[in-house]
Amino acid sequence: MLPISIIRRTSLLEIYTSMIKRPKLQDIAKQVGVTKMTVSRFFNDPNSVALKTRERISEVIEEMGFIPNRVPAIMSKSSSKCIGLVIPSFSNLVFAEVIDGVEETAVKYGYSVLLMHSGYDVHQEEQKIAELISYQVDGLILSEPEHTPLTMKRLLKAGIPIAEIMSLPKVPLGIACGIEHQQVATETTLALIESGRRHIAYFGARMDKRTYERQEGYLNAVKQAGLQSLVYDEIGRSNFTTGHLLLKRAMQHTPPDAIICTNDDVAMGVLMGCQELKLKVPDDLSIIGYNGLNVCEASTPKLCSIATPRRMMGQLAMEKIIAQLEAGMLQHDLTYLSVTLRAGGTATAAEQQKIKEHLDKLNLVMQQNLSEARLGVA
Amino acid sequence: MLPISIIRRTSLLEIYTSMIKRPKLQDIAKQVGVTKMTVSRFFNDPNSVALKTRERISEVIEEMGFIPNRVPAIMSKSSSKCIGLVIPSFSNLVFAEVIDGVEETAVKYGYSVLLMHSGYDVHQEEQKIAELISYQVDGLILSEPEHTPLTMKRLLKAGIPIAEIMSLPKVPLGIACGIEHQQVATETTLALIESGRRHIAYFGARMDKRTYERQEGYLNAVKQAGLQSLVYDEIGRSNFTTGHLLLKRAMQHTPPDAIICTNDDVAMGVLMGCQELKLKVPDDLSIIGYNGLNVCEASTPKLCSIATPRRMMGQLAMEKIIAQLEAGMLQHDLTYLSVTLRAGGTATAAEQQKIKEHLDKLNLVMQQNLSEARLGVA
DNA sequence: TTGTAGGCGTTATCAT
DNA sequence: ATGATAACGCCTACAA
Numbered sequence: 192m193l194p195i196s197i198i199r200r201t202s203l204l205e206i207y208t209s210m211i212k213r214p215k216l217q218d219i220a221k222q223v224g225v226t227k228m229t230v231s232r233f234f235n236d237p238n239s240v241a242l243k244t245r246e247r248i249s250e251v252i253e254e255m256g257f258i259p260n261r262v263p264a265i266m267s268k269s270s271s272k273c274i275g276l277v278i279p280s281f282s283n284l285v286f287a288e289v290i291d292g293v294e295e296t297a298v299k300y301g302y303s304v305l306l307m308h309s310g311y312d313v314h315q316e317e318q319k320i321a322e323l324i325s326y327q328v329d330g331l332i333l334s335e336p337e338h339t340p341l342t343m344k345r346l347l348k349a350g351i352p353i354a355e356i357m358s359l360p361k362v363p364l365g366i367a368c369g370i371e372h373q374q375v376a377t378e379t380t381l382a383l384i385e386s387g388r389r390h391i392a393y394f395g396a397r398m399d400k401r402t403y404e405r406q407e408g409y410l411n412a413v414k415q416a417g418l419q420s421l422v423y424d425e426i427g428r429s430n431f432t433t434g435h436l437l438l439k440r441a442m443q444h445t446p447p448d449a450i451i452c453t454n455d456d457v458a459m460g461v462l463m464g465c466q467e468l469k470l471k472v473p474d475d476l477s478i479i480g481y482n483g484l485n486v487c488e489a490s491t492p493k494l495c496s497i498a499t500p501r502r503m504m505g506q507l508a509m510e511k512i513i514a515q516l517e518a519g520m521l522q523h524d525l526t527y528l529s530v531t532l533r534a535g536g537t538a539t540a541a542e543q544q545k546i547k548e549h550l551d552k553l554n555l556v557m558q559q560n561l562s563e564a565r566l567g568v569a
Numbered sequence: 570m571l572p573i574s575i576i577r578r579t580s581l582l583e584i585y586t587s588m589i590k591r592p593k594l595q596d597i598a599k600q601v602g603v604t605k606m607t608v609s610r611f612f613n614d615p616n617s618v619a620l621k622t623r624e625r626i627s628e629v630i631e632e633m634g635f636i637p638n639r640v641p642a643i644m645s646k647s648s649s650k651c652i653g654l655v656i657p658s659f660s661n662l663v664f665a666e667v668i669d670g671v672e673e674t675a676v677k678y679g680y681s682v683l684l685m686h687s688g689y690d691v692h693q694e695e696q697k698i699a700e701l702i703s704y705q706v707d708g709l710i711l712s713e714p715e716h717t718p719l720t721m722k723r724l725l726k727a728g729i730p731i732a733e734i735m736s737l738p739k740v741p742l743g744i745a746c747g748i749e750h751q752q753v754a755t756e757t758t759l760a761l762i763e764s765g766r767r768h769i770a771y772f773g774a775r776m777d778k779r780t781y782e783r784q785e786g787y788l789n790a791v792k793q794a795g796l797q798s799l800v801y802d803e804i805g806r807s808n809f810t811t812g813h814l815l816l817k818r819a820m821q822h823t824p825p826d827a828i829i830c831t832n833d834d835v836a837m838g839v840l841m842g843c844q845e846l847k848l849k850v851p852d853d854l855s856i857i858g859y860n861g862l863n864v865c866e867a868s869t870p871k872l873c874s875i876a877t878p879r880r881m882m883g884q885l886a887m888e889k890i891i892a893q894l895e896a897g898m899l900q901h902d903l904t905y906l907s908v909t910l911r912a913g914g915t916a917t918a919a920e921q922q923k924i925k926e927h928l929d930k931l932n933l934v935m936q937q938n939l940s941e942a943r944l945g946v947a
Numbered sequence: 948t949t950g951t952a953g954g955c956g957t958t959a960t961c962a963t
Numbered sequence: 964a965t966g967a968t969a970a971c972g973c974c975t976a977c978a979a
Contacts, residue, residue: 258703267954326639348589463869604965
């Protein structure tokens with residue numbers, strides 16, 4: 192593939208020949224015949240400017256396509272009205288809704304979001320967090336539960352509200368809004384066991400922290416029931432193809448009668464593999480996804496999945512950060528968010544019912560015990 | 570779903586009780602017993618600082634978890650070493666690779682990327698671009714070809730390099746790195762016609778500019794061949810389900826023998842629908858996707874798709890921006906990027922071959938004619 | 948309603 | 964090798 196580059200040599204726009212200095216308040220002010228202070232007021236407190244002046248300023252701004260420079264204000268007020276958000280990856284659709292939730296709430300309160308990604312790597316995360324702090328963000332939202340020691344130190348010294356979302360970290364930095372992935376997996380597995388499944392497999396991929404938590408939860412359940420554990424995983428990227436591959440691997444070993452997948456992509460791959468291998472879903476084999484992405488709708492039967500409240504995690508984290516900013520007070524604040532069943536024909540109606548019951552029970556227990564169990568509140 | 574919030578009332582970390590002021594160079598300097606200038610040098614020109622001083626500064630920085638404030642530097646140098654990137658959406662995987670390409674190249678040259686999304690809406694785009702400019706980004710990359718008049722004016726006055734990617738806009742703002750989606754669609758359609766298909770349908774979704782360009786290209790080809798045009802589209806989100814739906818709609822009307830899809834998601838949905846409706850692919854019906862996402866691999870047969878060089882567009886746009894920044898000179902620069910065929914069994918071998926030939930021919934023509942045809946180079 | 952002075956935290960420049 | 968000073972562009976506070 193050969194990109195073809197054409198450089199236009201003449202230009203209709205005479206300004207387009209050398210770099211122009213960005214206009215500042217002063218330039219507008221001179222044009223209008225006032226001081227920059229008046230122009231500043233035009234933006235920050237228009238009513239304190241005479242109507243006529245306002246009109247002239249407005250014209251000049253329009254004509255010059257002027258956009259005020261926010262940098263000096265960030266400096267003098269040492270507040271940027273920006274919140275940093277670090278996600279692991281843009282190619283994982285799980286985070287799209289998180290981003291929406293964060294941004295929606297930020298905008299509601301007059302904040303902006305600076306978005307970065309860490310590539311599932313704590314050292315890249317360290318870099319990105321440092322960069323966000325160097326821009327003087329007023330708060331940070333992190334979506335991976337583990338950080339380098341240097342990052343931990345910096346975050347604790349940063350003096351800004353930090354929220355961790357997705358998982359509930361063992362040692363929260365401040366705010367945390369997450370899911371007990373491990374216990375969810377345990378309950379899901381137990382529900383399948385109670386429904387009569389005896390060869391339940393766990394399909395993992397891209398061994399990030401959350402996948403591992405879910406795997407642990409699955410293992411606890413099968414051990415508790417005295418069943419054989421059937422874990423298959425693939426270190427690489429997680430996608431449909433991974434599910435396909437793991438299914439083939441599992442069928443050669445001990446054909447499972449239920450598969451708990453680390454996410455919906457893997458689960459969809461499994462389902463497509465079943466169609467190829469003529470396995471009857473959910474009779475021969477039930478498939479449970481995780482996250483409840485829209486892709487669940489696409490198949491026939493629809494994918495049964497554990498839906499995670501991703502948008503809400505974003506909203507909640509943002510709201511708690513803003514609350515602390517307005518209160519001028521940092522505080523530990525842990526929120527457990529419950530998951531729900533996204534119905535789908537890849538599990539039997541009875542299984543779906545059982546899973547629902549188990550998840551409800553889990554939520555109840557969490558509600559009663561979380562504070563004492565995890566925190567030892569004074 | 571009931572989120573449960575637990576507020577921890579005691580804290581192990583005494584600092585964690587009220588907002589701490591962020592440390593500055595001065596604080597480090599005082600601790601070390603030098604002036605802030607020396608600490609500044611530690612970061613920007615370490616060799617000009619005595620080894621012993623360097624060591625002491627290093628210790629204090631480590632101990633305080635200090636991160637330098639980049640805001641004053643942005644202010645005084647009126648350059649942020651940041652490039653803004655605006656994409657339409659985070660839930661469209663097409664942009665994940667674009668982001669990677671942009672960022673990879675930025676980092677290579679010591680720049681950072683500020684990322685925002687416009688929700689496929691020119692007014693949101695206007696907002697986001699204004700915000701990026703207000704942070705004094707040194708350049709901008711936009712991935713939608715149309716902007717509001719105000720945005721156009723602001724961009725022309727901003728005095729920074731602007732790159733438009735994905736499509737080639739009719740009136741480029743500066744740099745453009747894109748694909749002639751319309752002509753690609755025409756050539757693809759012609760190739761299918763030459764391969765003997767007579768009922769070729771176009772499936773669109775989410776009518777953004779690019780989908781529309783492709784549709785035009787398709788229409789040109791079928792009209793030229795005197796065939797009936799079969800356009801089906803859906804305004805809402807574009808995903809597997811859309812493909813499914815459009816297939817059903819098409820089959821009730823005039824069953825097509827080939828479907829050109831606006832993207833791979835729709836195409837995968839069509840393929841899944843074919844399996845359900847027992848349509849033989851590619852014998853009864855060939856399916857052509859667009860973009861060449863990894864999801865093409867997931868199905869059996871694999872999806873045949875027109876692969877777009879998304880990463881390269883990001884890289885190229887970034888490199889051209891940096892080149893202009895280093896030259897201190899803005900210049901129009903138009904690059905046509907060619908697409909390639911991603912092989913897959915949803916089209917016959919003969920069809921795939923024909924499409925390849927047509928795309929090669931297109932690239933040749935573009936190479937010869939682009940500058941005269943589009944720009945009238947002096 | 949508008950203007951003036953000073954400061955935010957860094958770095959360029961000049962001085963020691 | 965290190966320090967002192969001024970400047971970046973805006974906003975707060977005060978003055979007219």
